[in-house]
Amino acid sequence: MNSTSDRLTTRGVGVRVRRGGRGPQLIFLHGAGGWPLWLPFFDKLAQRYEVLVPEHPGFGVSDNPAWIRNVPDLAMYYLDVLDATYKAPVHVIGHSLGGWTAAEAAVRNSTRIASLTLLAPAGIRVKGHPPGDNFIWSPEEAVRNRFHDQALAEAALAAPPPTDEQLDEQMQNNLSAVKFGWEPRWFNPDLEKWLHRIAVPTQVIWGREDKILPGIYARLWGERVKEAEVTVLDGCGHSPHIEKVEPVAAKVLAFLDRVRS
Amino acid sequence: MKFVAFHLMPYRPLDLEAAKAHRSAWVVLPNKFYDPKKGAEEYDSYLDQLAYAEELGFDVIACNEHHQTAYGMMPAPNLIASALIQRTKKVKVAVLGRALPLVSNPVNIAEEFAMLDVLSKGRLITGFVRGIGAEYHSTGVNPAFSHDRFHEAHDLIIQAWTRPGPFEFEGDHFRLRYVNLWPRPYQTPHPPVWIPSMGSRETIVWASDPARKYPFLVTFSTEAAVVRYLNLYKEIAKEQHGYTATSDQLGWAVPCYVADTDEKARDEAKAGIESLFNNFLPMPIEMLLPPGYTSISSMKVTMKMRKQIGQRVQNHTVDDLIGNGTALIGSPKTVREKIERMRDQTGVGILITMLQFGVMPDHLAKRNMEMFASEVMPKLR
Numbered sequence: 001m002n003s004t005s006d007r008l009t010t011r012g013v014g015v016r017v018r019r020g021g022r023g024p025q026l027i028f029l030h031g032a033g034g035w036p037l038w039l040p041f042f043d044k045l046a047q048r049y050e051v052l053v054p055e056h057p058g059f060g061v062s063d064n065p066a067w068i069r070n071v072p073d074l075a076m077y078y079l080d081v082l083d084a085t086y087k088a089p090v091h092v093i094g095h096s097l098g099g100w101t102a103a104e105a106a107v108r109n110s111t112r113i114a115s116l117t118l119l120a121p122a123g124i125r126v127k128g129h130p131p132g133d134n135f136i137w138s139p140e141e142a143v144r145n146r147f148h149d150q151a152l153a154e155a156a157l158a159a160p161p162p163t164d165e166q167l168d169e170q171m172q173n174n175l176s177a178v179k180f181g182w183e184p185r186w187f188n189p190d191l192e193k194w195l196h197r198i199a200v201p202t203q204v205i206w207g208r209e210d211k212i213l214p215g216i217y218a219r220l221w222g223e224r225v226k227e228a229e230v231t232v233l234d235g236c237g238h239s240p241h242i243e244k245v246e247p248v249a250a251k252v253l254a255f256l257d258r259v260r261s
Numbered sequence: 262m263k264f265v266a267f268h269l270m271p272y273r274p275l276d277l278e279a280a281k282a283h284r285s286a287w288v289v290l291p292n293k294f295y296d297p298k299k300g301a302e303e304y305d306s307y308l309d310q311l312a313y314a315e316e317l318g319f320d321v322i323a324c325n326e327h328h329q330t331a332y333g334m335m336p337a338p339n340l341i342a343s344a345l346i347q348r349t350k351k352v353k354v355a356v357l358g359r360a361l362p363l364v365s366n367p368v369n370i371a372e373e374f375a376m377l378d379v380l381s382k383g384r385l386i387t388g389f390v391r392g393i394g395a396e397y398h399s400t401g402v403n404p405a406f407s408h409d410r411f412h413e414a415h416d417l418i419i420q421a422w423t424r425p426g427p428f429e430f431e432g433d434h435f436r437l438r439y440v441n442l443w444p445r446p447y448q449t450p451h452p453p454v455w456i457p458s459m460g461s462r463e464t465i466v467w468a469s470d471p472a473r474k475y476p477f478l479v480t481f482s483t484e485a486a487v488v489r490y491l492n493l494y495k496e497i498a499k500e501q502h503g504y505t506a507t508s509d510q511l512g513w514a515v516p517c518y519v520a521d522t523d524e525k526a527r528d529e530a531k532a533g534i535e536s537l538f539n540n541f542l543p544m545p546i547e548m549l550l551p552p553g554y555t556s557i558s559s560m561k562v563t564m565k566m567r568k569q570i571g572q573r574v575q576n577h578t579v580d581d582l583i584g585n586g587t588a589l590i591g592s593p594k595t596v597r598e599k600i601e602r603m604r605d606q607t608g609v610g611i612l613i614t615m616l617q618f619g620v621m622p623d624h625l626a627k628r629n630m631e632m633f634a635s636e637v638m639p640k641l642r
Contacts, residue, residue: 136288136398136547171560174552179405182397182551 003038003046008054010081015062016055021046024114024260026091028053029078029098031239032122032134032181033146034173035060041241044249049091049256054081056098058176060169071097071123071180071188075104082112089114089200091256095241096122096213097180103198104191110199115259117252118204118221119240120213122186124195126220131186132212135178148209148237186213195224201259203229205248207236229255262604262641265321265355265613266314266630267514270307270341272331273620274299277540280331285544287330287395294331303334306623310616310630311345315352317634321386323355323613325457328363328392329399332541339373346381354381357457357478357514357613358388361418362410363400368440370414371421375446383447388455388478389415395548405553410434412467422451455611457514460490461559462497469498469506478512478613481542484586484603487513491607508610513603516588517614518621519632523591530590531579533621538577538587541619589614593636600641612641 003020018038026049030036035055045051057077058064068074078101082090091114094102099121106116122131132145144153162170202225206218215232222230231251233244240248275286275294283290311322324341327333335341338356345354354377359370378385391411397404413432417440420430426441446452456468457478468475479490491511498506516534520526550560582588589596603609616633617626 135551136284136545138545138547167561168557171552171557175405175557178403178552182403182405183401185401 003042008052008081008085010077010084013057013063013065013068013077015057016060018042018053019051021049021051023049024091024256025050025052025086025088026093026256027051027082029092029094029101030056030059031096031098032173032177033096034169035062039242040245041249044245045093045252048253052085056101056176058179059173061172064172064176069179071100072104074101074180075108078102078105079109079112086112091115091117091259093117093119093252094121095119096238097177097186099123100186100188100191103195104188106200106202107191107194107197110197113200115200115256116198116202117255118202119248120206120210120217120238121204121221122181122213123188124192124217124220124224125184125187125189126214126217129214129216131214133185134212135182145211146238147243148207148235149243152243192220192224195221196226198225201227201255203231203251203255205231205233205240205251207238207240207243208232208234209236210238212238262600262609263320263509263611264318264638265323265512265611266311266317266319267323267325267355267357267613267615268307268311268617269325269327269333269615270303270335271537271541271619272300272334273303273622275331275540277536277620280540285395285548286332286541287544288398288548290331300334307617308341308344308348310623310626312348313627314630314634315349317630318638319352319634321353321355322349323357323386325357325388326360326390326392328396330395330541339377342377342385343380346377346384349384351384353384353386355386355455356388357386357455358390360390360392360396361414362407363392363396363402364414366437367414367417367435368421368437368442371418371442374418374452375422375442375444378447378452379444381447383452385446385448385452386455387452388457389418389475390457391554394550394554395544397551397554398548403553404551406434407554408463419451419454422446455512457512458490460486461555462493463556465490465494466497466501469494469502469510471502471504474506474510476510476512476611478514478611480514480613481587484599487515487586487603487609488606491609495608506608508608511607511609512611512613513607513609514613515615516582516590516618517596517616517633518588518590518618518629519593519596519637520629521592523595526591526595527579527583529625530588530621533617533619533625534579534582534588534590535577536619538582538619539575543575593632596633597637597640600637604641 005018008017055062092102099118100123143156147153204221208215324338326338328336427439430437455476458464468477479487495506518530616630
């Protein structure tokens with residue numbers, strides 16, 4: 001399907017965005033790996049929704065204002081984006097770092113959010129179940145630990161080496177991942193106690209074999225967020241929307257239908 | 262020229278072969294490999310060596326800080342400095358250095374250094390560093406804020422030493438209602454500050470600033486890199502700051518071994534120097550350079566170099582390390598001439614010699630120190 005990309009500026013901070021599809025509006029917040037290509041998952045959503053995929057400030061070639069120092073800052077920025085960009089409440093989907101950001105935004109102000117879909121979100125800590133130490137992994141380990149299906153890892157590893165431009169973007173992504181996720185490692189100790197403030201329909205989707213954020217985290221999200229629907233997928237790693245496109249897209253679309261009816 | 266006897270205090274009893282099964286001798290090497298009884302013997306040997314350096318006529322004896330590694334057993338170097346102060350009378354004692362960004366309250370560093378300065382009646386030389394990348398893994402401190410924390414901690418410590426207290430410090434990373442040092446430093450306005458570094462332009466510009474004029478010590482680099490960095494310091498002092506840097510602002514930290522002949526020196530130093538570079542020092546780039554620890558531009562340079570020399574397998578030989586001038590190993594005449602050559606090329610005035618390195622046993626370290634002191638040092642004074 002066709003997607004376009006351009007730049008979206010909110011309160012002086014410009015970020016790259018990809019857009020595609022028509023219908024009710026939906027925004028996807030990416031994980032710490034950086035701005036995704038236009039994924040098959042987005043195609044499925046775009047058949048019925050107008051999908052916007054921004055690149056977070058500090059990632060790739062988006063602006064990197066010094067005042068965005070942590071995930072709560074990023075969340076407040078996105079609340080500004082929602083105010084400035086959309087007339088009506090918008091469906092928010094967030095993966096990993098993006099899921100954490102979406103949750104931080106929703107506990108602060110849910111009035112601009114129509115629904116929340118969290119794909120293996122970071123942001124809280126289950127003691128005794130630390131996340132994998134992605135910062136100490138080699139690039140190959142990082143790819144292998146991202147997927148349960150090693151055929152997907154092999155394909156990613158077989159890709160041609162990055163161009164200089166892509167390398168620059170990757171390094172900028174890595175730097176921002178460290179800024180947001182190094183300490184406390186991938187969570188905010190002051191988030192879990194406020195998750196009851198999320199006042200919109202929420203679903204949480206996780207891969208049981210997630211090596212970055214263990215599947216056990218799904219349960220705590222389910223306990224803390226009112227009436228959250230929790231799904232744990234077998235044979236799936238940290239990126240359910242990439243590794244299990246069909247079932248995840250179907251789940252998300254069915255959930256959004258229910259929310260809208 | 263001033264001579265510094267410097268020690269890393271490596272853990273020599275390490276089972277080098279077994280340790281190779283782990284990613285690095287840093288961060289993840291299980292501490293079951295450390296035997297406290299052997300460790301106690303190591304401290305005795307190393308403290309004896311540094312105290313002996315005073316008798317041999319060195320100007321300064323020095324230790325440094327590293328965490329959670331067999332590479333160096335001084336996570337709290339001020340404890341070692343305190344022991345050295347009690348064992349010596351006149352020699353200066355240097356801590357090269359403390360890793361400022363890694364602590365939550367830099368006033369603790371200001372206080373401990375002030376204590377050491379008073380305890381030694383003004384014999385302390387301090388060093389300020391950021392810690393190496395691995396130490397951001399082992400302490401959890403966010404490397405993305407490493408530079409900011411370093412500069413802010415530096416300002417706080419210098420103010421704590423020099424401003425009448427109590428005063429309030431209002432930083433972005435450190436906020437303290439009362440800064441009021443008891444004891445204050447013995448030296449006026451404060452103990453000397455030296456900056457050990459692998460070399461980066463930003464660090465050189467900052468250290469050479471006329472407000473600071475901190476001596477810059479190039480560590481673990483090839484001869485060509487040492488020449489480049491020391492001359493860059495002089496250039497920046499002249500062109501950017503408008504003054505001529507003196508030789509006591511220029512330091513070179515280098516493993517050093519002398520014996521009767523070049524061949525004998527090479528053979529005796531081989532196990533020590535190769536274990537230092539191939540067993541104690543190596544770590545994957547993810548440990549060495551976590552994102553944020555260096556600027557993206559200098560990280561790219563390092564990554565390209567790494568690609569050429571291979572990622573993890575390091576196989577430095579004693580001959581490579583002698584050949585590229587990373588280590589000074591040879592007869593007293595050979596070593597002296599190499600130091601003279603460096604002095605001619607750069608005007609270096611502080612030589613930080615590491616006279617025990619890697620697995621080098623006590624008897625060789627002692628003879629090395631004696632021969633260096635009697636046959637190399639005097640002619641360079």
